[in-house]
Amino acid sequence: MRTFIAALLGATACLPALAHATSKLPDPADPAASVPVLDTPSVMADYRPYRDQQAPSWPSLNRAVTHPAGRAGASHGSLHSSSVDDIKEDAHASHREGAAK
Numbered sequence: 422m423r424t425f426i427a428a429l430l431g432a433t434a435c436l437p438a439l440a441h442a443t444s445k446l447p448d449p450a451d452p453a454a455s456v457p458v459l460d461t462p463s464v465m466a467d468y469r470p471y472r473d474q475q476a477p478s479w480p481s482l483n484r485a486v487t488h489p490a491g492r493a494g495a496s497h498g499s500l501h502s503s504s505v506d507d508i509k510e511d512a513h514a515s516h517r518e519g520a521a522k
Contacts, residue, residue: 447454 447456
């Protein structure tokens with residue numbers, strides 16, 4: 422118990438010396454108080470402006486769609502003569518198979 426009281430008295434004796442070591446912060450309500458300068462990087466420092474890509478003209482896009490390469494033999498007449506509901510059912514069958522896995 423005596424060592425505890427001695428340690429407590431020693432700590433209180435050091436407090437006045439530590440009080441001078443702390444810096445006093447300026448009053449935040451004082452408009453004339455000086456503040457340190459902040460060095461913050463700009464959020465736009467790494468910005469690169471958008472550049473449009475060279476787009477093909479609309480006539481060349483239309484030609485590419487109307488005459489697709491490699492599909493000259495495909496036509497809508499080669500479809501089966503089944504009902505529209507059967508075709509829609511077959512189109513959605515792959516979705517159900519993926520969900521079952």
